[in-house]
Amino acid sequence: MTTPSALDRPTGVPLARRLAARLVLVPALMLSFLPPRHIRAVLERVRRGARPATLAQAAAAREALCAVSLRCAGPRGCLPRSLGAALLCRIHGAWPTWCTGVRKVPPFSAHAWIEADGRPIGEGVPDDYFARLVTVAPVRRAGT
Amino acid sequence: MHESAEPERGDAHFAVFPDCEEAAAAVRFFRHPGTCVLTHASGRPWLIGRWSGTEIISARAGTTALAAVGWCAADRQQLERQAARMRDLTELDALARSVPGSFHLVATHDGQLRMQGTASGLRLVFHARIGGVRVAATSADLLAEALGSRPDTGRLAARLLWPVPHPLYETSVWQGVDAVSPEEALFISADGHRVRSSRWWRPPEPTRTLAQGAPAVRTALAEAVDVRTRPGGVVSCDLSGGLDSTSVCFLAARSTASVVAATWPGRDPADTDLAWARQAAQHLPKVDHAVWDPDASALVYSDLLGIDDLLDEPTIGVMDRSRVLQHLPWLAARRSRVHLTGIGGDHVAWCSEAYYHGLLRTRPLFALRQLRGFRALWNWPLGGTARALADSRTYSGWLADSVRRLRAPMPQSSVTASLGWGMSPRLFPWMTSETERLARRALLDSAAQAEPLHADRGMHTDLELIRTCTRILRQWERMATRAGLPMASPYLDDRVIEACLAVRPDERVTPWRYKPLLSEAMRGVVPEECLRRANKAEASMDASDGLRRHRGDLMTLWTDSRLESLGLVDGGELRRLAQRPSAPGLRDAILYSTVACEVWLRSRDRAPRPGSAVG
Numbered sequence: 001m002t003t004p005s006a007l008d009r010p011t012g013v014p015l016a017r018r019l020a021a022r023l024v025l026v027p028a029l030m031l032s033f034l035p036p037r038h039i040r041a042v043l044e045r046v047r048r049g050a051r052p053a054t055l056a057q058a059a060a061a062r063e064a065l066c067a068v069s070l071r072c073a074g075p076r077g078c079l080p081r082s083l084g085a086a087l088l089c090r091i092h093g094a095w096p097t098w099c100t101g102v103r104k105v106p107p108f109s110a111h112a113w114i115e116a117d118g119r120p121i122g123e124g125v126p127d128d129y130f131a132r133l134v135t136v137a138p139v140r141r142a143g144t
Numbered sequence: 145m146h147e148s149a150e151p152e153r154g155d156a157h158f159a160v161f162p163d164c165e166e167a168a169a170a171v172r173f174f175r176h177p178g179t180c181v182l183t184h185a186s187g188r189p190w191l192i193g194r195w196s197g198t199e200i201i202s203a204r205a206g207t208t209a210l211a212a213v214g215w216c217a218a219d220r221q222q223l224e225r226q227a228a229r230m231r232d233l234t235e236l237d238a239l240a241r242s243v244p245g246s247f248h249l250v251a252t253h254d255g256q257l258r259m260q261g262t263a264s265g266l267r268l269v270f271h272a273r274i275g276g277v278r279v280a281a282t283s284a285d286l287l288a289e290a291l292g293s294r295p296d297t298g299r300l301a302a303r304l305l306w307p308v309p310h311p312l313y314e315t316s317v318w319q320g321v322d323a324v325s326p327e328e329a330l331f332i333s334a335d336g337h338r339v340r341s342s343r344w345w346r347p348p349e350p351t352r353t354l355a356q357g358a359p360a361v362r363t364a365l366a367e368a369v370d371v372r373t374r375p376g377g378v379v380s381c382d383l384s385g386g387l388d389s390t391s392v393c394f395l396a397a398r399s400t401a402s403v404v405a406a407t408w409p410g411r412d413p414a415d416t417d418l419a420w421a422r423q424a425a426q427h428l429p430k431v432d433h434a435v436w437d438p439d440a441s442a443l444v445y446s447d448l449l450g451i452d453d454l455l456d457e458p459t460i461g462v463m464d465r466s467r468v469l470q471h472l473p474w475l476a477a478r479r480s481r482v483h484l485t486g487i488g489g490d491h492v493a494w495c496s497e498a499y500y501h502g503l504l505r506t507r508p509l510f511a512l513r514q515l516r517g518f519r520a521l522w523n524w525p526l527g528g529t530a531r532a533l534a535d536s537r538t539y540s541g542w543l544a545d546s547v548r549r550l551r552a553p554m555p556q557s558s559v560t561a562s563l564g565w566g567m568s569p570r571l572f573p574w575m576t577s578e579t580e581r582l583a584r585r586a587l588l589d590s591a592a593q594a595e596p597l598h599a600d601r602g603m604h605t606d607l608e609l610i611r612t613c614t615r616i617l618r619q620w621e622r623m624a625t626r627a628g629l630p631m632a633s634p635y636l637d638d639r640v641i642e643a644c645l646a647v648r649p650d651e652r653v654t655p656w657r658y659k660p661l662l663s664e665a666m667r668g669v670v671p672e673e674c675l676r677r678a679n680k681a682e683a684s685m686d687a688s689d690g691l692r693r694h695r696g697d698l699m700t701l702w703t704d705s706r707l708e709s710l711g712l713v714d715g716g717e718l719r720r721l722a723q724r725p726s727a728p729g730l731r732d733a734i735l736y737s738t739v740a741c742e743v744w745l746r747s748r749d750r751a752p753r754p755g756s757a758v759g
Contacts (some may be wrong), residue, residue, distance in 0.1 A: 006658040020665030
């Protein structure tokens with residue numbers, strides 16, 4: 001695993017997106033204190049009606065969260081960061097796959113992240129690096 | 145000592161004798177077949193030990209003689225000029241503070257002796273009274289063997305602390321053998337009866353801006369690499385993909401020597417080291433890049449039972465010994481003369497957040513902004529951060545207070561250690577009440593007169609981390625030479641340390657950039673795209689695999705334990721622990737000091753004992 005040794009604050013995120021990111025930050029932080037099954041229940045409700053997020057949408061959402069919140073930018077901010085990024089996608093009518101799980105190689109370590117097209121976003125790890133324990137994927141509508 | 149081996153560069157060790165009749169009694173303990181001797185003007189032995197011709201420079205003028213042993217940028221003419229004009233041994237302070245490299249400096253003038261190591265602590269000086277006179281040496285066990293002395297149980301108990309705080313690690317663990325602090329030079333009177341020490345080194349005032357300081361760092365680091373590459377031939381370098389070793393590689397590639405760069409990729413699939421190393425190698429067409437098979441890499445805790453090359457004190461370096469040495473024979477077969485590592489880059493270029501304890505008082509707004517970043521980066525809790533910042537105990541007060549928390553659980557957050565004087569020492573459950581009593585006494589004795597290494601806790605922590613690192617490194621260097629290839633770490637040369645620590649901490653230590661000083665210094669030497677990395681590989685997977693794979697060895701280690709027979713640990717408790725290698729606490733380094741002491745005691749059993757003691 002690679003550990004960040006400096007905070008990476010994305011620059012050049014448009015103002016509108018930054019404002020939207022601030023908007024979802026508080027609900028994301030509140031959600032992050034709930035037990036996993038409650039988080040799951042809330043997210044399953046929120047995702048309804050959204051299209052699957054593209055790689056670019058998911059990456060932009062994650063970046064916006066890191067730009068507005070130090071906590072999300074920090075290496076231990078994975079839970080509010082992933083929740084915020086998912087909510088930000090939802091504002092734009094899309095939904096990434098929100099995941100929590102553990103890394104497959106020892107030692108045990110838990111993580112939360114978002115995926116699009118089956119690929120973890122912004123994690124810098126191979127696609128199958130984490131074992132998914134809880135996922136809230138976009139709902140596939142009939143015909144799509 | 146391993147008398148049969150031909151000495152190679154990198155494993156010089158010697159003892160120094162005063163120029164008097166009485167010294168003859170001491171000399172006979174050090175003179176063996178194959179040892180080299182330098183003499184005083186009188187013809188009596190001055191230095192006796194083992195070194196290769198390429199690692200010693202000596203000069204003489206009348207009754208003055210000088211010797212530099214190790215990697216030294218000065219040449220014989222320079223030392224001859226110094227010897228010819230020397231009126232007093234203290235004049236050597238200036239020489240010691242200016243010459244690049246890493247070496248022991250020994251001088252004799254009008255019968256008086258002077259000896260010093262490096263401010264980094266990589267080369268140390270010890271002394272003992274043998275046969276009526278004071279004898280100095282580069283390692284404590286040389287003197288201990290001549291004395292026939294044994295390790296002191298109380299000092300061993302102090303080494304079981306985790307971590308061992310300053311200045312407890314600066315004593316020798318042997319009865320009758322005294323240690324000299326790295327910043328001091330040892331003086332022995334002409335009759336060999338009196339010793340004193342005098343301070344030759346002080347840390348720099350951190351007043352340069354990043355822009356002013358970076359060129360000085362570049363020059364110092366380039367010189368440190370040049371000292372090792374100047375003789376030409378083949379040199380090898382680590383190329384881990386990290387900024388530290390990459391910089392050394394690019395500097396070495398500018399020399400006349402041909403360079404072999406070696407990468408051990410991590411076994412963790414998310415480890416990006418190899419990609420970064422390959423990218424660097426693309427910019428170094430003349431460098432031969434060797435990539436090892438990650439699965440063949442030794443794990444932490446490998447081969448603990450076979451170690452027989454330990455120096456004069458326990459070291460946690462035994463944990464990584466196999467990993468450090470594994471590729472050296474292969475590189476030696478490729479005719480590499482010396483292996484350059486990136487070790488020490490973290491210590492001189494990353495540095496301690498504890499500077500912000502002081503900066504909060506001098507530049508509160510700036511400090512708060514930075515501290516906010518550090519909190520996010522290291523996950524410091526708000527309350528703990530505030531408490532650590534408010535704590536204004538003196539160093540000796542902090543050290544004295546630490547005895548009350550020896551058995552407390554390890555702190556949940558790193559913030560107290562990061563913003564304070566250091567990590568508060570702990571004793572783990574398997575350590576006996578006798579260990580606790582001895583360690584407590586050692587701590588309180590030290591605390592009574594302990595001075596920090598610098599009044600600023602940031603500078604203190606930086607210096608302490610450097611010294612803790614060099615104490616491991618001096619042992620690895622000797623092991624590496626025995627494994628067939630001397631090793632050198634340019635970042636830990638005194639000149640490099642001085643150049644780095646002279647830069648203002650507010651620009652050197654920041655949560656927003658990774659090693660800003662080193663990337664600034666290497667601009668123009670290392671390509672821009674290789675300087676961009678802001679993360680580093682974490683070997684947690686290797687560590688946890690190692691613990692599981694080698695639990696059998698650990699079990700053997702705690703069966704018939706030397707520490708247990710000294711009454712310092714509860715062997716049963718350790719054997720139970722070895723059966724549960726996945727116990728959550730073991731992810732931290734809590735076993736390290738115990739393993740280090742046990743392995744060291746065992747290796748002493750294995751080393752040849754001297755035939756006679758002092759009569």
